[in-house]
Amino acid sequence: MPFVPPPRLRRRALALLPLGLAGCAAGVGPHQLDLDQMGYADALGEGLKRQMLLNMVRLRYADVPTFLSVSQLIAGYQVQATGQLGLNAYPNAAPGNYATVGGTVQYTNRPTFTFTPVTGQRFAQSYLRPLAPAELLSLAQSGAPVDLLFRLGVQSVNGLPNGATQDGRAQEASGGFLALMHALRAIQAAGAVSLRFERGKDGARVFLRLGDDRGPAGEAARQVRRLLGLPPGMSEPEVIYGRSPRGRGQVAVLTRSVLQVLYELGGQIEVSAGDVARGETRPNDPGERLLRIRQGDRAPADAYAAVTYRGRAFWIEAGDYASKGVFTFVHVLQVLAESGQGQPTPIVTIPAQ
Template sequence: MSARLPRRAALRLARGLLLLGLAGCAGVGPQRLDLDQIGYADALGEGLKRQMLLNMVRLRYADVPTFLAVSQVISGYQLQTTATAGLNAYPNAAPGNYATVGGTVQYTTRPTFTLTPVTGQRFAQSYLRPLAPAELLSLAQSGAPVDLLFRLGVQSVNGLPNGATSGGRAQEASGGFLALMQALRQIQSAGAVNLRFERQQGGPRVFLLLDADHAPAATAVRQARQLLGVPPGTREVEVVYGRLPNGRAQVAVLTRSVLQILYELGGRIEVAEADVRRGETRPTDPGEGLIRIHQGDREPRDAYAAVPYRGRCFWVDAADYRSKGAFSFAYVLQVLAESGQGQPTPIVTIPAQ
């Protein structure tokens, strides 16, 4: 752009353009880093939530789940500014034409995203492999609700069955399993969940301390020991994978895989009656589940997570704290299963020029 201005105004404008260019070049890096760190973190989080919800819906309709990992994000920025100024002196200067000023500003952004499908051995190791009992207990010791973790990631404890979906029909958890979860939750609330780990060549071993001397949780500890069949005088038991224990001082935990967790949560998704009549899916069994996922023609604006599928919308209500908690911890278990299985860690590269 170019214009002819009075001398004082032109000089002021030229100085302003020069300062603007210098400030832009100096600030684009730090400013964009702050904005991109928050922006990409939010976008990645929302995308992963939607992908997990979509897989729940697809499993609800006997469809194939898909997992796509974000392996790299490259976002490049370039800011170019130029400014020119000229002064017309006597005798060439005419009244009202003492100076000329011109300048250009160019801003360019080129984001690039690399997405990697999770297939083959990585898929089997991450989503078909049952979770290790030590992984669940480690999360519980870190403060995650032990009852919610077990309701999500466990099929049974010492033969006490959790709620499950079999043949499209939901089966409620046994009374013994629910009583054990309540006792473990009370023990955790009292800060009395104690674990001991042993690292061996065949894998880590984990032991659960069940000491009734802890006053705030003494009653809950005694109840847990009774439900687990712990012999009198045994202070700690080894937690092993399986349906039933092999020894007297063991607790057998039959865990689920990530795909099983998504299938179980998807089993309680609300579906349209027309879809059931056409045989696309089974009706939703009544009863209270860990999560409630709605369906309709259009999702609300403030949905916690929402996805379209076959002309319908499915979403988790933002005001449903219980469902959001179950959804979030299911995602944590998925991340835990993916860790150490060769999953690419997202790399964000932001070059600024």
Template sequence: MPSFDELRKIAGCLLLVPTLALLSGCTSIGAGSLTRDRLDYGEALASSWKEQMLLNVVKLRYADTPMFLEVSSVIGSYQLQSQLNLIGTFSSGLTPNLPDTWGRGATLGAAALYTDRPTISYTPLQGDKFTRSLLRPIQPAALFQLVQAGYPVDLIFQLTTRAINGIYNRSSRPMSTRRADPEFYPLLDALRRIQLSEAIGLRLERRGPDEVSLITLRGSKLTPEVAEDIRLMRTALGIQPEASELALTFAAVPRNSRELAMLTRSILEVLIELGAGVEVPGKDVEEGRTAATPPPDPEEGARDQPLVRIHSGSKVPTDAFVAARYQNHWFWIENRDFRSKSIFSFLLLLTSLAETGVAPQAPVLTVPAN
């Protein structure tokens, strides 16, 4: 039987072990949560943006009012509390007139509390910000910057322009449906081939208080095919044969033969155009909830087809890139439709380009850890 002093030492060791364990665990939980929070909140923000964008495209198809809520801040607060109690009693039984017996007793208790209180702030898109982001046409120079970055010029112009030097694009909007001018699609094909040959570029110059955007055309070291495409472009747009620089401006028609006038769409117009191609239930058309999709024209080609295919159904899609529910129906983009996915994701970049003036602050993620 151990002595009283030995038992006291054992009890002291038992109390020391959990104490050291708690001290070793007193490290910051904020650093450890950084990777998890950044990825989780980033993925949640991206998914919610896609669903909101798809829902607004569908709502415009039904002549409903779109609503955009921006996430202005994300504040995550963590709190971790722990407590460990160890109580032991020992007696030697050496008290006079009492039996020589040993009494032993021990109580072990532990408690822990973990709290996660995220605070997310939303800002509705309205007023001047709504006008800048959705109603104001995209600047032509911003579109050519995308071209310089390698994005396909034919896709950009088909999605975002109404006219180039008076040559009009197709429109599927219910109130202003029209076919593309005969020269528009061949012009897009020629511009794409010229882009791939690196024969077209953008230069920004400061002329007095204004910054002027110039389109440059390389005239030497061209293959016969690219030279023919440039000639076709000059002829269609009414550009002088010897012009190597074109002033880029926002307008329906150019002022002279050395100007490239682009009548661009706003983000809201782009969304309406995409919404016109949404597949809707036939019952909704019969009941007057939305307009009927125009019947296919035998003369329409591949470029007349919807840029983004949005399907509809009564059940939740099983393999969707993005899905949203509206008026008891599901609308989605197929995960295997790479073209539709790419163009739909491209809308986020276009939304940023449409923003002018002071750039808004990105969502701030603040994670205090207690």
């Protein structure tokens, strides 16, 4: 005699099926939130690296840089679950066909991205405005290498010129500037570099604390004073923006804009002789390179950042730690320049329906 499921067993099957489908649907939300947060964060970071690298390459070839910011990310997904259960009672049911169970789960994902071109006043303020000296020094106080920050973002300090590109030719940093960077790095390593802010009727004033001559970096502090022409024993010179100091006991820092930083680093890209012969770019300049960007037919699969420009690949190698560090700090300077404009940060909105 064929087996007929008892009423209690049938009721359990009917109750468990929708619960199982509902549990499946409910688990999608938290799981997908974690995937979206990490996935979009990674994709946004990679996009920012590629855009900055591409702008360096474009400037190397006298092309127009483009800046496109992601103003909003919306990842909306929808989960629908349905289920059905049927019972065929004896004696009408065929043997082995007493019950039927079915169900469907439908998942829909509709991501939406909003891009905003950086133009007009926002472009001028973010990329053409020179960085404030206090911004660079604040980063140094937070632990960023002071010599690297100055090599990237400064044109000169009290008239001591940094390396720069003039009239299409690279000019090396002066010996005094390099010696100043070495001494400042020694003071920073001893934990003696800090800032003091003073508010007055003419605005905020910034003072650089160098430590005294008896500290662990006393010799480096004395060298900084000699190179900058500061009075002996002065431990807190005032930092101002400009090419030369306006008074005794001041440090004049002539900073670069973000566009200048990208242009200077783009000038260090090694280009092919064919590109130079065709007049697409200027010849390679000998000398020290803060950032090494390779060029070839195809970038390595594990490149730290890679872009394609005019059929050629440009990339930073994953094993080039020094170049990656420089590239990262350029990104920090770019974010610092943009943050002063009151622009909102990208928003990730994930509605669950």
